[in-house]
Amino acid sequence: MRKTLIALLLAAAIAAPAQPLLERHGSSMRLTIDGTPMLILGGELSNSAATSVDDIDEVMPRMAALGLNTVLVPAQWDLTEPIEGKFDFSLIDRTILKAREYHLKVIFLWFGAWKNSMSCYAPEWVKTDTKRFPRSMTANGKPLEIASVFSENVFQADNRAFAQLMQHIADMDRGHNTVVMMQVENEIGMLEDARDHSPEAERLFRAQVPDELTRFLRKHRSELHERMKEKFSGKDGTWTEVFGDDLYTDEIFMAYYYAKYVNRLAETARKIHPIPLYVNAAMNSRGRLPGDYPSAGPLAHLKDVWHCGAPLIDLLAPDIYDTGFKGWASQYALPDNPLFIPESRCCDNSGVRAIYAIGAHDALGFSPFAIDQAQPQECLHVTRSYELLRQLSPILHEVKNKRWGVLLDQDDKESIISDEDVVITCRHFFTLPWDPRATDGTTWPEGGAVLLKLARNDYLMAGNGIVATFQTRSEKEQSEVRTLGEDGFVDSGDGKVKERKAAPFKGKRKGIVSVDEVRIDDNGTMRYVRRDNGDQDHQGRHARISVGDYKILHIKLYDY
Numbered sequence: 001m002r003k004t005l006i007a008l009l010l011a012a013a014i015a016a017p018a019q020p021l022l023e024r025h026g027s028s029m030r031l032t033i034d035g036t037p038m039l040i041l042g043g044e045l046s047n048s049a050a051t052s053v054d055d056i057d058e059v060m061p062r063m064a065a066l067g068l069n070t071v072l073v074p075a076q077w078d079l080t081e082p083i084e085g086k087f088d089f090s091l092i093d094r095t096i097l098k099a100r101e102y103h104l105k106v107i108f109l110w111f112g113a114w115k116n117s118m119s120c121y122a123p124e125w126v127k128t129d130t131k132r133f134p135r136s137m138t139a140n141g142k143p144l145e146i147a148s149v150f151s152e153n154v155f156q157a158d159n160r161a162f163a164q165l166m167q168h169i170a171d172m173d174r175g176h177n178t179v180v181m182m183q184v185e186n187e188i189g190m191l192e193d194a195r196d197h198s199p200e201a202e203r204l205f206r207a208q209v210p211d212e213l214t215r216f217l218r219k220h221r222s223e224l225h226e227r228m229k230e231k232f233s234g235k236d237g238t239w240t241e242v243f244g245d246d247l248y249t250d251e252i253f254m255a256y257y258y259a260k261y262v263n264r265l266a267e268t269a270r271k272i273h274p275i276p277l278y279v280n281a282a283m284n285s286r287g288r289l290p291g292d293y294p295s296a297g298p299l300a301h302l303k304d305v306w307h308c309g310a311p312l313i314d315l316l317a318p319d320i321y322d323t324g325f326k327g328w329a330s331q332y333a334l335p336d337n338p339l340f341i342p343e344s345r346c347c348d349n350s351g352v353r354a355i356y357a358i359g360a361h362d363a364l365g366f367s368p369f370a371i372d373q374a375q376p377q378e379c380l381h382v383t384r385s386y387e388l389l390r391q392l393s394p395i396l397h398e399v400k401n402k403r404w405g406v407l408l409d410q411d412d413k414e415s416i417i418s419d420e421d422v423v424i425t426c427r428h429f430f431t432l433p434w435d436p437r438a439t440d441g442t443t444w445p446e447g448g449a450v451l452l453k454l455a456r457n458d459y460l461m462a463g464n465g466i467v468a469t470f471q472t473r474s475e476k477e478q479s480e481v482r483t484l485g486e487d488g489f490v491d492s493g494d495g496k497v498k499e500r501k502a503a504p505f506k507g508k509r510k511g512i513v514s515v516d517e518v519r520i521d522d523n524g525t526m527r528y529v530r531r532d533n534g535d536q537d538h539q540g541r542h543a544r545i546s547v548g549d550y551k552i553l554h555i556k557l558y559d560y
Contacts, residue, residue, distance in 0.1 A: 045072065430447075
């Protein structure tokens with residue numbers, strides 16, 4: 001009987017799906033579940049969206065209907081441990097069960113000691129006992145509603161609750177893989193001051209910089225962020241002796257201790273349920289100084305400190321709400337940090353931004369914030385872009401295929417891609433002179449696409465609001481700037497005969513064999529939908545996807 005029971009347990013273990021992992025595929029990282037790569041086509045719920053069973057029951061089917069495959073859901077300390085030592089995971093259970101019912105994955109966001117820097121999700125018994133759970137302080141001694149990272153009592157209480165949560169998820173989700181990642185804390189960092197000035201913080205700031213950090217920075221000196229290279233003197237000493245005496249030294253000091261705190265939480269999680277872990281960062285934008293933004297969070301210029309202090313964290317992830325999406329994304333898409341965007345402003349541009357992030361940076365995924373409260377038009381862009389990305393997934397995961405991402409707007413209208421003998425010029429759709437929206441004062445929505453090379457002279461282009469021309473290198477160098485109308489004829493002329501003085505054309509040109517709109521099956525097989533020819537490809541001059549359309553085009557070229 002005992003042998004039979006052991007055999008059954010072993011069989012069950014073998015049959016159970018492997019836990020979610022981050023694995024290297026070629027030069028990039030993939031989230032894989034049971035060996036199958038997964039793109040996170042996500043949406044983050046607003047902070048109060050899953051605070052009752054009714055909330056969860058209402059929102060989950062809506063998220064599935066929008067075409068998401070993953071929902072990012074807060075797991076709130078004050079609701080899971082309202083009385084010290086007594087835990088209530090009923091909302092966690094409901095979220096997981098409803099997600100399974102609608103074939104969704106979940107990423108839980110641990111709102112523990114800090115959320116957007118503040119300790120607003122700490123339970124009442126933590127908030128009100130400031131002697132046991134001390135606060136951070138400004139330089140003039142003002143206490144903040146920010147639990148001190150230097151308090152062991154804060155850590156132990158936070159860690160116990162996080163451990164209970166991880167154990168509960170492990171017990172409920174083992175073999176199901178509904179929960180695919182965990183976010184540890186939320187937009188951690190100091191506000192009102194660049195660092196904590198409480199007594200313990202002051203003592204540590206006057207002490208020597210820990211050897212662990214100086215050794216790490218020396219070892220990785222050639223790979224450090226440029227700002228860290230400038231700050232790090234390379235010698236031993238106190239924080240001001242090693243990094244200088246300014247706000248950014250204060251920030252480095254805090255970043256190290258925030259990272260160490262988070263790494264201890266990650267160590268707890270790994271022992272219980274080793275799924276991928278990440279931390280998210282509020283951006284240091286708009287000319288703000290440390291403390292105006294959440295100082296010391298997992299920001300790009302502090303990545304080296306975070307990698308030293310929190311090696312068990314898999315990803316440093318940007319929350320992108322400001323303009324300049326491409327620039328923010330590129331700061332986090334690094335050889336030592338795969339890009340994942342867990343929060344981005346939900347807007348009409350969200351769809352093309354998701355396509356761009358995955359095309360340009362091989363992002364693990366994308367997630368607009370408060371998608372449950374977004375306007376229908378904003379959601380429609382997310383739905384349509386996710387449908388394209390879902391179709392492209394089998395091909396995107398083929399590491400042999402080259403890929404590029406393009407994101408264009410009214411100020412950044414053109415992007416040029418060089419691929420061996422082919423030059424691909426991508427322009428915003430409104431650069432076509434015959435679309436009245438290009439010149440009627442309409443603010444141009446962003447246009448974007450992912451381009452995939454399947455073979456020589458064989459490409460896929462998927463996106464919205466883009467025009468692409470294909471030329472040989474020599475043809476591009478000799479190309480003339482001519483404004484053509486929708487019919488392909490010169491838009492207007494002055495009627496004067498001009499003397500022909502052009503140099504002889506040299507080399508070959510690229511022509512378009514065909515532009516076909518296609519759909520892609522789950523197994524990666526392309527299915528023909530329609531052919532774009534004549535007016536639709538400008539009589540063989542380009543391939544285009546109008547603003548407001550989301551399509552996949554299969555483009556075949558030839559040389560002449």
